[in-house]
Amino acid sequence: MSDEPSGAPAGGAGRPLPSDRELSRMSRGELAELAAELEDVTVVSRTPKPPEKRSERAVLAWLVLSALSAVAFVVVYVVWPHDYVAPSAGDHTIRLFYTPLIGLFAGTSVLSLGIGAGLYVKRFVPDEIAVQRRHDGPSDDLTRRTATAQIAGAAADTGLGRRPLVRWAALGALGLTGVIGGVLTVGFFVRNPWKGRPSALRRTLWAPSDGETVYLRHRTTVSGEVRRVRPEDLQPGSMITVYPYRLSDGTDPERLHEVDITADVPVMLFRLQPGADVRKKRGQENFNHGDYYAFSAICTHLGCATPQYDPLDNISMCPCHQSEFLITEWARPVFGPADRALPQLPIGIDGEGFLIATGDFIEPVGPSFWELRSS
Ligand code: FES
Numbered sequence: 222m223s224d225e226p227s228g229a230p231a232g233g234a235g236r237p238l239p240s241d242r243e244l245s246r247m248s249r250g251e252l253a254e255l256a257a258e259l260e261d262v263t264v265v266s267r268t269p270k271p272p273e274k275r276s277e278r279a280v281l282a283w284l285v286l287s288a289l290s291a292v293a294f295v296v297v298y299v300v301w302p303h304d305y306v307a308p309s310a311g312d313h314t315i316r317l318f319y320t321p322l323i324g325l326f327a328g329t330s331v332l333s334l335g336i337g338a339g340l341y342v343k344r345f346v347p348d349e350i351a352v353q354r355r356h357d358g359p360s361d362d363l364t365r366r367t368a369t370a371q372i373a374g375a376a377a378d379t380g381l382g383r384r385p386l387v388r389w390a391a392l393g394a395l396g397l398t399g400v401i402g403g404v405l406t407v408g409f410f411v412r413n414p415w416k417g418r419p420s421a422l423r424r425t426l427w428a429p430s431d432g433e434t435v436y437l438r439h440r441t442t443v444s445g446e447v448r449r450v451r452p453e454d455l456q457p458g459s460m461i462t463v464y465p466y467r468l469s470d471g472t473d474p475e476r477l478h479e480v481d482i483t484a485d486v487p488v489m490l491f492r493l494q495p496g497a498d499v500r501k502k503r504g505q506e507n508f509n510h511g512d513y514y515a516f517s518a519i520c521t522h523l524g525c526a527t528p529q530y531d532p533l534d535n536i537s538m539c540p541c542h543q544s545e546f547l548i549t550e551w552a553r554p555v556f557g558p559a560d561r562a563l564p565q566l567p568i569g570i571d572g573e574g575f576l577i578a579t580g581d582f583i584e585p586v587g588p589s590f591w592e593l594r595s596s
Pocket residue numbers: 520521522523524525539540541542543544557558559
């Protein structure tokens with residue numbers, strides 16, 4: 222733009238355009254007024270709002286609540302225990318509050334910030350009705366410069382400059398609410414928050430404890446009856462479901478029932494046909510006892526029980542969504558939605574001829590979870 226006035230009418234107002242020098246001497250208010258003219262804006266009415274201490278305190282309270290909620294969210298997200306423990310464990314209950322709490326604090330933070338901002342606009346920003354006539358094409362340089370002043374004027378109209386406490390509370394609440402998004406983004410990349418810590422998801426009642434032998438047990442219809450499994454209990458090409466048993470469990474029906482209803486303990490014990498063509502998984506070469514193979518009976522898709530066996534094809538099928546597992550190849554899935562093999566239980570035989578577990582599963586039983594690799 223030159224130093225000379227253009228003489229051209231400004232917008233719809235009809236007055237000549239100011240020169241650069243005149244522009245630089247104009248106050249922000251005058252520039253904002255000029256911007257309105259250039260943009261063919263007519264202010265129909267403008268009602269300033271009187272300062273009100275009570276409203277200011279209400280806005281402050283919402284902003285502070287938002288900031289505190291954001292801080293509480295971060296603290297709960299990082300330090301609240303949230304790994305899985307069995308419902309029977311004493312500290313199970315506290316973990317139930319993890320998800321509700323992070324939802325509550327994140328929601329409160331965003332909601333309070335919104336209410337605080339809305340309340341501020343309602344109580345402090347002047348009511349203005351303006352009409353702008355539409356025109357096509359981009360704005361010229363003069364219009365862009367004056368529009369900047371107009372925006373600054375609008376910011377000044379909010380009165381935040383005169384209310385430092387509210388301003389800082391708004392900035393704090395906005396920043397801390399933004400931290401929630403940051404924490405959630407970073408947390409997304411922490412693949413396994415329990416790495417290196419024992420997890421109930423990786424331990425079952427088949428795990429030997431205190432050097433006590435864990436037997437494979439039939440489940441019978443007679444209350445309190447204990448029948449440990451011997452190899453001759455199964456015909457070639459058959460399968461039974463077995464449960465863990467320790468001599469310390471005794472014959473107490475309550476205790477036996479407690480074991481039987483534990484979700485991750487049912488195991489399918491297979492006796493394959495002699496000479497079956499078996500392929501073993503690396504690291505599990507000695508998990509079988511002769512033709513006897515034991516696999517978790519809990520489907521790795523969504524956790525249904527899979528106690529069905531087709532001895533002709535050596536397939537175990539889950540009735541829920543028809544996943545099929547090939548028993549002669551470490552029970553890997555060959556059909557259906559399951560994408561992980563049934564975990565194999567290592568078994569052997571004791572001096573009395575009973576089948577026993579020689580260790581716990583080396584992979585978690587049941588449906589996959591997000592930090593678990595498929596295999
Ligand atoms: S739960 Fe077994 S296939 Fe879905």
